[in-house]
Amino acid sequence: MVVRTLKWIGGIEGFLEIIDQRKLPGEYKTLRCTNVQQLYDAIKTLAVRGAPAIGVAGGFGAVLALKKVPAKASPASAGKLKQARLAEDGESRRALAVLKRDCEYLASSRPTAVNLRWAMERIEKCAKSFVGRNPSANLTQMRKAVLAEANAIFDEDVEMCLKIGQNGVRFIKNGSTILTHCNAGALATAGQGTALSVLYEAKKRGKRFKVYVDETRPLLQGSRLTAWELKQAGIDVTVICDNMAGALMSEGKIDMVITGADRIAANGDAANKIGTYSLSVLAKEHHIPFYIVAPSSTFDLKTKTGNNIPIEQRPADEVRFCGSKQVAPDEVKIYNPAFDVTPAKNITAIITERGAIEGPSVKKIARHFA
Amino acid sequence: MVVRTLKWIGGIEGFLEIIDQRKLPGEYKTLRCTNVQQLYDAIKTLAVRGAPAIGVAGGFGAVLALKKVPAKASPASAGKLKQARLAEDGESRRALAVLKRDCEYLASSRPTAVNLRWAMERIEKCAKSFVGRNPSANLTQMRKAVLAEANAIFDEDVEMCLKIGQNGVRFIKNGSTILTHCNAGALATAGQGTALSVLYEAKKRGKRFKVYVDETRPLLQGSRLTAWELKQAGIDVTVICDNMAGALMSEGKIDMVITGADRIAANGDAANKIGTYSLSVLAKEHHIPFYIVAPSSTFDLKTKTGNNIPIEQRPADEVRFCGSKQVAPDEVKIYNPAFDVTPAKNITAIITERGAIEGPSVKKIARHFA
Numbered sequence: 001m002v003v004r005t006l007k008w009i010g011g012i013e014g015f016l017e018i019i020d021q022r023k024l025p026g027e028y029k030t031l032r033c034t035n036v037q038q039l040y041d042a043i044k045t046l047a048v049r050g051a052p053a054i055g056v057a058g059g060f061g062a063v064l065a066l067k068k069v070p071a072k073a074s075p076a077s078a079g080k081l082k083q084a085r086l087a088e089d090g091e092s093r094r095a096l097a098v099l100k101r102d103c104e105y106l107a108s109s110r111p112t113a114v115n116l117r118w119a120m121e122r123i124e125k126c127a128k129s130f131v132g133r134n135p136s137a138n139l140t141q142m143r144k145a146v147l148a149e150a151n152a153i154f155d156e157d158v159e160m161c162l163k164i165g166q167n168g169v170r171f172i173k174n175g176s177t178i179l180t181h182c183n184a185g186a187l188a189t190a191g192q193g194t195a196l197s198v199l200y201e202a203k204k205r206g207k208r209f210k211v212y213v214d215e216t217r218p219l220l221q222g223s224r225l226t227a228w229e230l231k232q233a234g235i236d237v238t239v240i241c242d243n244m245a246g247a248l249m250s251e252g253k254i255d256m257v258i259t260g261a262d263r264i265a266a267n268g269d270a271a272n273k274i275g276t277y278s279l280s281v282l283a284k285e286h287h288i289p290f291y292i293v294a295p296s297s298t299f300d301l302k303t304k305t306g307n308n309i310p311i312e313q314r315p316a317d318e319v320r321f322c323g324s325k326q327v328a329p330d331e332v333k334i335y336n337p338a339f340d341v342t343p344a345k346n347i348t349a350i351i352t353e354r355g356a357i358e359g360p361s362v363k364k365i366a367r368h369f370a
Numbered sequence: 371m372v373v374r375t376l377k378w379i380g381g382i383e384g385f386l387e388i389i390d391q392r393k394l395p396g397e398y399k400t401l402r403c404t405n406v407q408q409l410y411d412a413i414k415t416l417a418v419r420g421a422p423a424i425g426v427a428g429g430f431g432a433v434l435a436l437k438k439v440p441a442k443a444s445p446a447s448a449g450k451l452k453q454a455r456l457a458e459d460g461e462s463r464r465a466l467a468v469l470k471r472d473c474e475y476l477a478s479s480r481p482t483a484v485n486l487r488w489a490m491e492r493i494e495k496c497a498k499s500f501v502g503r504n505p506s507a508n509l510t511q512m513r514k515a516v517l518a519e520a521n522a523i524f525d526e527d528v529e530m531c532l533k534i535g536q537n538g539v540r541f542i543k544n545g546s547t548i549l550t551h552c553n554a555g556a557l558a559t560a561g562q563g564t565a566l567s568v569l570y571e572a573k574k575r576g577k578r579f580k581v582y583v584d585e586t587r588p589l590l591q592g593s594r595l596t597a598w599e600l601k602q603a604g605i606d607v608t609v610i611c612d613n614m615a616g617a618l619m620s621e622g623k624i625d626m627v628i629t630g631a632d633r634i635a636a637n638g639d640a641a642n643k644i645g646t647y648s649l650s651v652l653a654k655e656h657h658i659p660f661y662i663v664a665p666s667s668t669f670d671l672k673t674k675t676g677n678n679i680p681i682e683q684r685p686a687d688e689v690r691f692c693g694s695k696q697v698a699p700d701e702v703k704i705y706n707p708a709f710d711v712t713p714a715k716n717i718t719a720i721i722t723e724r725g726a727i728e729g730p731s732v733k734k735i736a737r738h739f740a
Contacts (some may be wrong), residue, residue, distance in 0.1 A: 243645025323695025
């Protein structure tokens with residue numbers, strides 16, 4: 001059975017329940033986010049992760065933000081709110097100010113993730129437009145409109161995942177062995193994943209295949225999360241260390257590589273979890289097709305090439321420690337980029353909910369969105 | 371300062387002091403092996419590791435074995451010794467029997483390590499030959515001969531390391547940044563290492579350079595050991611996860627790659643720690659020179675190509691756990707090969723204590739040994 005990462009429970013006073021991915025695979029626990037700070041922390045510490053999932057979570061974060069508006073402004077933000085013409089336009093204006101600030105705050109939790117910023121902007125726009133269209137609406141009505149928008153983002157994500165799977169399934173050959181990296185699965189989306197959705201769809205259609213998954217240091221999303229969710233779905237999965245992929249390919253054990261993406265430039269260069277680029281080079285060397293699977297919202301057409309994608313640097317201790325065990329000396333430096341960029345020329349096809357872009361290029365990508 | 375992994379302290383009644391590598395990098399502790407059992411355990415549990423280092427340690431193990439001969443045979447071995455014609459030829463014969471048994475026991479601690487068995491056989495041969503040449507020698511004289519042979523193995527290893535460094539140093543460009551994998555350093559030899567010896571030699575000659583080291587999953591010899599020993603020697607070192615090497619190369623941050631080897635075939639194909647092959651492909655893609663550094667004893671000229679080198683599979687729990695933390699689910703499969711094979715065509719040069727083989731081939735390697 002395909003797992004479900006996040007669920008909004010209740011109405012406008014509700015909360016977001018997420019699978020706490022920090023505890024997997026040792027422990028299966030859910031976490032309740034009842035306010036913006038909890039959600040920010042959950043995103044920041046990767047309790048919930050994956051570009052689409054944190055976009056959806058961010059949408060519900062806006063609902064959480066508005067929970068506190070009816071009460072007085074919190075002390076921390078009182079100054080700002082005063083500037084925001086507190087008394088001038090009544091509660092919906094006040095709510096928009098809170099929303100703007102909290103949406104920005106939530107978006108700052110993962111700066112590379114385009115979906116999160118996109119979701120926050122969409123929610124803000126929706127709220128503004130609602131207020132514009134309904135100048136006399138009360139706060140409750142506005143909050144309902146925002147919740148409806150967050151639910152719409154959720155539903156669209158579920159639908160998007162499904163379509164991605166349907167668009168990608170033809171690339172899965174019966175009897176093949178597939179390598180994936182990190183987690184582009186149900187744990188990374190509201191639905192059944194992106195890269196892994198293709199696998200779930202293949203399984204649903206009775207195709208036989210095996211999966212190798214890179215453990216994906218430093219945070220081990222491959223061994224902790226992908227292996228776990230594929231296993232839940234009854235798929236044959238084997239974990240390897242990241243440095244074993246090349247050897248497997250040279251032994252003829254891999255027929256295709258399939259990964260997600262965090263941001264894709266207008267020319268098809270794709271930023272994804274660190275290590276993806278190396279896999280693309282290794283795949284090319286061994287004439288193995290390499291697929292990127294992502295919602296079309298992952299495209300950032302204003303970004304011309306991968307060179308313009310900012311790469312988030314993460315804390316040294318993610319590498320220096322593994323659990324509580326120290327694995328590198330205190331005094332040495334650590335380099336810990338979260339992502340790398342795979343050039344379009346290494347990508348066989350990019351699969352989205354709109355279809356597949358084979359041999360991606362500026363022209364083909366523009367056509368995909370036309 | 372370059373660390374020293376092992377040191378014999380005292381004369382024939384002395385003991386072997388080793389750096390306990392199981393505790394690094396969290397804790398620096400030395401371990402005293404005063405008898406054969408302690409040394410066996412130290413090798414078995416990887417307190418001392420690295421093919422050359424355990425060969426040298428084994429040599430001193432023979433000295434430890436002979437410490438117990440003057441006293442009565444220990445209860446555990448009394449039976450065997452009786453069969454070994456206890457009373458027949460006096461104390462040197464008795465000593466040879468003890469030596470034979472303990473050398474075999476020590477060699478069994480790491481059955482695949484070719485250097486350890488080689489050292490044990492060399493010591494035994496030396497002892498036998500000494501007794502043959504000096505039929506009236508007493509036990510003390512024989513023990514001194516064995517200690518001298520163990521010291522000779524130690525000294526040869528130190529010298530071999532030094533020569534390797536001297537032969538490789540010309541490949542280190544001033545101001546360059548070097549990537550290494552696993553631990554081919556002072557912690558793996560009696561001297562200043564193999565691949566890392568080249569770096570120590572470059573530092574001694576005043577060259578400026580920086581080092582990136584792959585952490586080297588699953589056992590993390592890069593982050594735990596290489597980072598630690600380079601830091602002790604005052605070398606600028608940064609740890610990365612194995613999957614980051616490609617991204618670093620694509621950013622132009624790596625000028626050369628240098629690793630050790632565990633076995634090299636007659637055509638130059640080199641087996642080394644898993645992940646080395648991937649690095650060689652990535653280096654080739656980025657036009658970065660790739661060097662293998664190893665003593666000439668690493669060549670196995672009877673093995674024609676890398677296809678004939680057997681690859682040791684190691685326990686799944688090395689990947690499933692990191693320290694005590696479980697990082698992959700219980701139920702999923704793990705693939706854990708210890709080595710991979712880098713084809714000669716990906717190797718810029720192989721450096722040994724005899725010199726450097728640039729663009730290695732069957733012919734050039736044969737000439738290297740001529």
